[in-house]
Amino acid sequence: MTPTVNTNPLRDPRDRRLPRLPDPCALVVFGVTGDLARKKLIPAVYDLANRGLLPPGFVLLGFARRDWTDSDFAEIIREAAAEGARTPFREEVWERLAASIKLVPGSFNDDHAFDTLAQTLLDLEHTHGIPGNAAFYLSIPPSAFPVVLKQMQRTGMASNEASGGWRRVVVEKPFGHDQDSARALNELVDEVFTPEDVFRIDHYLGKETVQNLLALRFANTLFEPIWNSHFVDSVQITMAEDVGIGSRAGFYDETGAARDVLQNHLLQLLALTAMEEPVSFNAEAIRYEKLKVLRAVSLPADFAGYAVRGQYEQGWLAGRRVKGYLEEDGVPAESRTETYAAVRIGIETRRWAGVPFYLRTGKRLPRRVTEIAVSFKPAPHLPFNTTDTTELGHNQLVVRVQPDEGVTLKFGSKVPGSAMEVRDVAMDFLFGEAFTESLPEAYERLILDVLLGDATLFPNNAEVIESWRVIDPMEDYWARTVPFRYRAGSWGPAAADEMLARDGRRWRRP
Amino acid sequence: MTTLWDTTGSDVVRALAAERRSAGALAFGLALTLVVVVDEKHVGVAESAATTAAAAHPCRLLIVVRRQLDAASSRLDAEVSIGGRLGPGEAVVMRMFGRLSLHAESVVLPLLAPDAPVITWWHGVPPDHIAYDPLGVFADRRVTDTSAADDPVAALRQRAADFAPGDTDLAWTRLTAWRTLIAAAFESLTERPRAATIAGGDRDPSVCLLSGWLSDRLGLPVSVETKSHHGLAEVRFDLNDGELTVARQDSRTAVLKRPGQPDRAVPLAERGLGDLLAEELRRLDHDGPYADALAAWSTVKGLAARSPVREHIWRDPMASSVDSPGTTGTTGTITRKTGTIAGAAG
Numbered sequence: 101m102t103p104t105v106n107t108n109p110l111r112d113p114r115d116r117r118l119p120r121l122p123d124p125c126a127l128v129v130f131g132v133t134g135d136l137a138r139k140k141l142i143p144a145v146y147d148l149a150n151r152g153l154l155p156p157g158f159v160l161l162g163f164a165r166r167d168w169t170d171s172d173f174a175e176i177i178r179e180a181a182a183e184g185a186r187t188p189f190r191e192e193v194w195e196r197l198a199a200s201i202k203l204v205p206g207s208f209n210d211d212h213a214f215d216t217l218a219q220t221l222l223d224l225e226h227t228h229g230i231p232g233n234a235a236f237y238l239s240i241p242p243s244a245f246p247v248v249l250k251q252m253q254r255t256g257m258a259s260n261e262a263s264g265g266w267r268r269v270v271v272e273k274p275f276g277h278d279q280d281s282a283r284a285l286n287e288l289v290d291e292v293f294t295p296e297d298v299f300r301i302d303h304y305l306g307k308e309t310v311q312n313l314l315a316l317r318f319a320n321t322l323f324e325p326i327w328n329s330h331f332v333d334s335v336q337i338t339m340a341e342d343v344g345i346g347s348r349a350g351f352y353d354e355t356g357a358a359r360d361v362l363q364n365h366l367l368q369l370l371a372l373t374a375m376e377e378p379v380s381f382n383a384e385a386i387r388y389e390k391l392k393v394l395r396a397v398s399l400p401a402d403f404a405g406y407a408v409r410g411q412y413e414q415g416w417l418a419g420r421r422v423k424g425y426l427e428e429d430g431v432p433a434e435s436r437t438e439t440y441a442a443v444r445i446g447i448e449t450r451r452w453a454g455v456p457f458y459l460r461t462g463k464r465l466p467r468r469v470t471e472i473a474v475s476f477k478p479a480p481h482l483p484f485n486t487t488d489t490t491e492l493g494h495n496q497l498v499v500r501v502q503p504d505e506g507v508t509l510k511f512g513s514k515v516p517g518s519a520m521e522v523r524d525v526a527m528d529f530l531f532g533e534a535f536t537e538s539l540p541e542a543y544e545r546l547i548l549d550v551l552l553g554d555a556t557l558f559p560n561n562a563e564v565i566e567s568w569r570v571i572d573p574m575e576d577y578w579a580r581t582v583p584f585r586y587r588a589g590s591w592g593p594a595a596a597d598e599m600l601a602r603d604g605r606r607w608r609r610p
Numbered sequence: 611m612t613t614l615w616d617t618t619g620s621d622v623v624r625a626l627a628a629e630r631r632s633a634g635a636l637a638f639g640l641a642l643t644l645v646v647v648v649d650e651k652h653v654g655v656a657e658s659a660a661t662t663a664a665a666a667h668p669c670r671l672l673i674v675v676r677r678q679l680d681a682a683s684s685r686l687d688a689e690v691s692i693g694g695r696l697g698p699g700e701a702v703v704m705r706m707f708g709r710l711s712l713h714a715e716s717v718v719l720p721l722l723a724p725d726a727p728v729i730t731w732w733h734g735v736p737p738d739h740i741a742y743d744p745l746g747v748f749a750d751r752r753v754t755d756t757s758a759a760d761d762p763v764a765a766l767r768q769r770a771a772d773f774a775p776g777d778t779d780l781a782w783t784r785l786t787a788w789r790t791l792i793a794a795a796f797e798s799l800t801e802r803p804r805a806a807t808i809a810g811g812d813r814d815p816s817v818c819l820l821s822g823w824l825s826d827r828l829g830l831p832v833s834v835e836t837k838s839h840h841g842l843a844e845v846r847f848d849l850n851d852g853e854l855t856v857a858r859q860d861s862r863t864a865v866l867k868r869p870g871q872p873d874r875a876v877p878l879a880e881r882g883l884g885d886l887l888a889e890e891l892r893r894l895d896h897d898g899p900y901a902d903a904l905a906a907w908s909t910v911k912g913l914a915a916r917s918p919v920r921e922h923i924w925r926d927p928m929a930s931s932v933d934s935p936g937t938t939g940t941t942g943t944i945t946r947k948t949g950t951i952a953g954a955a956g
Contacts, residue, residue: 109802110793110827114898117786117889121794149877152787156794156866156876192862196875229871231798 122551124157125233125265126224128217130248131240132162132203133176136272140303141239142177143184144543149197150187153548157229160201163217165208173203186541200228208240208247211254218255221263232265235299235550241351242274245285249292258292268297270550273364274355275300278575279568286561295561299550304365304470305557306542306549309505313372313472314381316499316507323497324377326476328451333494334603336458336473337369338610340465342417344588345439349430358409358441358571358578361461365470367394367567368559369501370457373472374447383555387563394566398446403577405602408584408595410440412464415588422464422588438583439463442596443574444603456603460596464588469610470501484520491523496608506530611691618686619717625690626702626721633692642891643723645745646673648733650705655883656733661697662884667891670723671701674745676711679928684710686717712926715744727751727894731887735759736779739772741920753890755780756815766815770908775896775918781815782900783886787878788820788842791856795866803828803847803854809835810842817842822907823899 111118127145129137148154162173178198182189204220206213224230236252238245249258256262258269271289276282289298304310317323326332339361345352352360371390378385400406413424425431425439440462447457476495489512496510507529515521549557559567584593591607600606612625644664648656653675664671685707692700702721706714722728729751732743736754740746756779759765769779806824810817812834820842821832837843844857852869856876859865864878901914 108793108796108799110789110796112827112899115789116893117783117897117899118790118793121790121797123797152790152877152879155797156791156874193877196863196877199875227872229798229868229874 119151119153120552121153121155122158122548123233123265124155124228124230125235125551126159126161126221126230127235127237127547127551128161128163128221129237129239130163130208130244131238133164133168133173134239137237137239138176138180139184140541140543141237141547142180143186144541144547146181146185146189146194146197147187147541147544148548150185150190150193154197155551157224158200159224159228159230160197161217161220162201162203163213164203164205167205168203170203174198174201177201186544208244208251211251214251214255214257218257221257225264230265232263233267234263234265235268235270237270239272242276242285245271246288249288253292260294260297266297266553267293268299268550268553269293270299270301270547272301274359275364275564276568277355277359278572279565282564282568286564290561296555298561299546299555299558300560300564301543301546302364302368302559303542303546304501305368305559306544306546307501307505309499309501310369310372311557312505312507313499314386318377327474329453329455331476332452332455333475333477334456334458334605335370335373336460336475336608337366337373337471338459338473338608339365339369339461339470340468340591340610341461341463342465342468344412344422344464345425345428345431347429349428353431353435353437356409356437356441357439357461357463358443358574362441362443362459363567363571364559366459366461367397367570368563369470369472370397370445370459371563373474374452374457376451381556383558386556387560390559391562391566393447393449394563394570396448396452397566397570398448399570399573400444400446403574406444406599407574407577408440408442408593408599409438409578409581410442410462410586410593410596411435411437411583412439412462412588413585415464415590417464417466417589424588425464436582438578440465440583440586440592440596442592442599444599445570456605458600458605458607460592460607462586462592465591466589467610468503471610472499472501473608473610474498475605475608484522488520489522491521493524498608504530611689611694614686614688614690616685617688619720622686622688622690622702622704622717623720625688626700629690629692630700641667641669642727642729642894643670643672643721644891645718645728645730645749646671646733647730647743647745648673648675650675650677652733653703657696657703659733659883659887660731661695662882663887663891664697664699664701666888668699669729669891670721670726671696671699672718672721673701673703674714674718675703675705676714677705678707679709679711681708684708686710713744715748718745719748722748729753729891729894731890733758736765736769738768739923740774740777741772741923742925744922747920747922750776751890751894752777753780753887754778757781757784762813762815763818766818766904767908770904770910770913773901773904773910773913774916774920775901775914778890778893778897778900779815779819780883780886780890782819782897782903783889784816784881785820785823785842786889787881788845788856789823791864791866791876791878792845795854795856795868799849799854801850803830803849805830805848806832807835807846807848808832808842809837809844809846811838811840812836814841818907819900819903820845822905823903826902826906 204217221234252258258267260267276285371393375389375393378389411425426433442460444456444458474497482489492512498508500506509527510524512522513525515523584595586593646656646660660671687705689703727750730746730749731753735758737743740752746752756762756765808817808821825832847854855867857865861880863875866874866876905913
C-alpha cells in the first residue's frame with residue numbers, strides 16, 4: 101500500500117522478525133473521553149506502544165467537548181490505559197506515550213476549535229516530523245457525524261492533497277439503521293474522504309479466530325472439499341451475551357438486536373464462512389468475495405416461521421436475579437424492541453443452495469459465547485445395527501470465536517468395550533495451547549491496520565448496503581409484530597426452538 | 611511430577627505418558643519440541659528462560675544436563691512434569707552421567723512430540739561443530755549463543771564456517787529491536803546514506819552481525835567504533851544534510867536524531883533470555899536475512915545454499931582429551947584433529 105516499503109532497503113519480505121511499523125502519523129480521536137475510547141482505544145494504543153509497534157513519530161490528539169485541563173485529561177487517559185491494557189503497565193512506556201498525547205478542547209460546532217486542530221496537525225510536521233499523516237477516529241454518536249465531517253471538510257483536514265500525507269477516517273457501527281440511512285451516511289463520509297480512506301470497524305473481524313477461519317478453510321486441503329451442500333447439512337452462527345443492555349437503553353431501544361448485531365457481526369461471520377476462495381489475500385479480493393456471498397443471501401418466504409425475535413423478561417442468570425427488558429432503566433414500558441433475533445437464511449449459489457444458515461443473537465442468554473458451527477450430513481449408510489448408533493449425531497466443525505478461541509471437531513467413535521457402540525466425541529484445538537503468543541486484542545490489530553492502511557479486515561460500503569438489504573425486510577415485518585418473551589438466563593424464546601424443530605433440527609447448545 | 615532415579619529411557623517415556631493421562635492432556639495441541647542443552651551450573655537460568663518461552667509457545671520441553679563424562683558407569687535421572695514448576699506444558703529434565711551423555715539422543719529421540727518441529731538450544735558455549743552433538747543433528751532449528759563463548763567473535767566466525775540453514779544465534783535475536791528501529795527510521799528517508807558507523811563493544815557478536823546486515827542490505831561501508839563497555843551503543847548514518855543517529859540511552863530507551871527534526875525518545879528494551887528464546891520459537895524455518903548478515907560479516911560465501919541436513923560426526927571428547935593434554939574432557943572442547951577450527955575458541 102505505502103510505496104516507501106518497497107524502497108526502504110532495510111525491508112526484506114523474508115525478514116519476518118521485523119514488524120511493519122506505520123509511517124509517522126497522528127491519531128485524532130473524537131469523543132476521547134467517551135466509553136469506547138477509554139475502555140478500548142486508549143488501552144489498545146498503549147499496548148501498541150508497549151509492543152513497540154507505533155512509529156517513532158506518533159501523536160495522539162484527543163478532541164473532547166468538556167473543558168478538561170491538560171493534567172485532568174492526562175490523568176483520565178492514564179487511568180484508562182492502566183486499567184484496560186493487556187500488556188503490563190510500564191511507567192516509562194507510558195511517560196513516553198503521554199508526552200505525545202495532546203488535548204484539543206472544543207465542541208463540534210466550534211469553528212475555532214477545528215481551526216486549532218487543523219493548525220496543530222500542520223505543526224506536527226515541524227514539531228514531530230509527521231508529514232501530514234493522520235487518522236481520525238469518530239468515537240461519537242452518528243448524529244454528530246454530519247457536523248464533524250462538515251468541519252473537517254471546511255478546514256481541509258480530510259484532504260490527502262492539502263495535507264501532503266494520508267488522511268483516513270475510522271467509523272464505528274452502527275453504519276446507519278437501514279439501507280437508506282446507510283447510503284446517506286456513506287455519501288456523507290465519502291464526500292469528505294476518498295472511499296478507500298474510510299475504515300469501518302467491525303471489531304469481530306479483528307479477532308484472531310475469525311482470521312483463522314480463512315486459514316482453516318484456504319490453507320488446508322482437509323476442509324474445503326466438504327465445504328458445500330453435498331456434505332454440509334446446516335450452519336449455525338451464534339452470538340450470545342449474558343449481559344443486558346446496561347446503560348445503553350436510549351440507543352438500544354431504537355436499535356434492537358438485529359440492527360445491533362445481526363446486520364454487522366453475524367452477517368460478516370456468515371460471509372467469511374460461506375465465501376469462495378479469494379484470488380489473493382488482499383483487501384480488494386476478500387471484500388469482493390464477501391460481497392458476492394452477501395448478494396446471494398436469500399430471506400425466508402415465511403417470516404412468521406423463520407424470523408423469530410424475542411425480548412427477555414426477568415429471570416435468574418449466573419445465580420442472580422436480573423430485571424426484564426421492560427423494567428430496565430430508560431426503556432419505555434410498551435417497548436417492542438427485540439433483544440433476541442433468530443433467522444434462517446439461504447445462500448443462492450451452487451455451493452450452498454439448499455443449506456440453511458441459522459443465525460441467532462441475544463442478550464441475557466446463559467453465557468457469553470460466539471461460535472460458528474458447521475453441521476455435516478449423516479453418513480449415507482451405516483453398516484451397524486441401528487441400536488449401535490443411537491447416540492451418534494451429526495459430525496460438526498465448530499469455530500469458537502470467543503471465549504476459549506479455537507476449533508472443535510465432533511465425530512463418532514467406538515465406545516471401548518466388547519459391544520459395538522458408536523458415540524460422539526469432541527476433539528478440541530485451543531488457540532491458547534498451540535500458540536499462546538498473547539492474542540492481540542481486536543482493537544489493537546485494527547488500529548494498527550488503519551495506520552498501516554491495510555483495509556483487509558474492514559467491511560466496505562457495498563457490504564454494509566448489502567447487509568441492510570437482508571435486514572430491512574425483516575425489520576419491516578417485525579414492525580407489525582410483538583416480540584416473543586423469554587426468561588433471562590434461558591436460550592431464547594420457544595418459537596426459536598420450534599423454528600428448527602420444523603426443519604428436523606435443533607439448536608446446538610454452545 | 612514424577613522423579614526417576616537411575617532410570618532408563620523407556621521408563622521416562624512411560625512416566626511422561628502417565629503424566630499426560632493424569633493431566634487429562636491427551637489432545638494437547640503440541641506445536642513443537644524444545645531441547646535445551648545446559649550445564650548443571652546454569653540449569654536454573656536455562657529452565658526459567660525455557661519456561662518463559664514455553665509460556666508463549668506451548669511445547670514439550672526436554673532439558674538435557676550432561677554430567678561427569680568420566681564417571682565410571684552411565685546413569686540417567688529424570689524429572690517428568692506437566693503443568694508444574696516448568697510452565698503449563700510438558701517438561702522432562704534429564705541428567706545424564708558417564709558415557710550416556712555421548713548418546714543422549716537414545717533417550718531424547720523417543721520423547722520428541724510426533725511429527726512436530728524440534729528446536730535445540732545450547733544455553734552455554736556452542737559446540738564447534740553442531741554435527742558433533744546428536745541433539746543438534748535431528749533438530750529442525752538450532753539456536754546457539756556465541757556471547758557465552760570465551761571469545762565471542764571467534765565463536766561467531768565458527769558459526770559461519772559451520773553454518774547450515776536452520777541455524778540462528780541469539781546475538782542476532784538481540785538485534786531485532788535495534789533493527790526494527792533502524793528500519794523504521796529509514797522508512798521516510800529519501801536518500802541512501804553514504805556510510806554507516808556502529809559504536810559498540812569490540813567483542814560483541816551482535817555488533818558484528820549488525821555490521822553484516824547493514825553492509826548486506828545497504829551496500830555501503832560500515833565502520834565499527836570500539837567502545838569499552840559491552841553491547842551496542844549507537845548507530846550513525848551519513849546523510850547529505852547531516853547524520854541519522856540511533857543511540858541507546860538507558861536499558862529501555864533510545865534516542866533517534868535526524869537532521870531538521872526534533873530528537874525523539876523511542877522504546878528499545880533490553881530483553882531477557884526467555885523473551886529472546888520465545889522469538890526464536892516463533893520462527894521454525896530458515897532465517898535468510900541472518901544467513902546473509904553472517905555471510906557479509908564473515909565473508910564466508912554461499913551460506914544459504916548449504917544443505918540444511920547434517921550428519922552426525924562421532925567424536926569422543928574423552929579420546930581427544932588424551933590427544934591434546936591441557937584441554938579438559940567436557941563437551942565443546944576443540945579437537946586438534948579438525949584443523950580448520952583449531953584455535954577458534956581461543
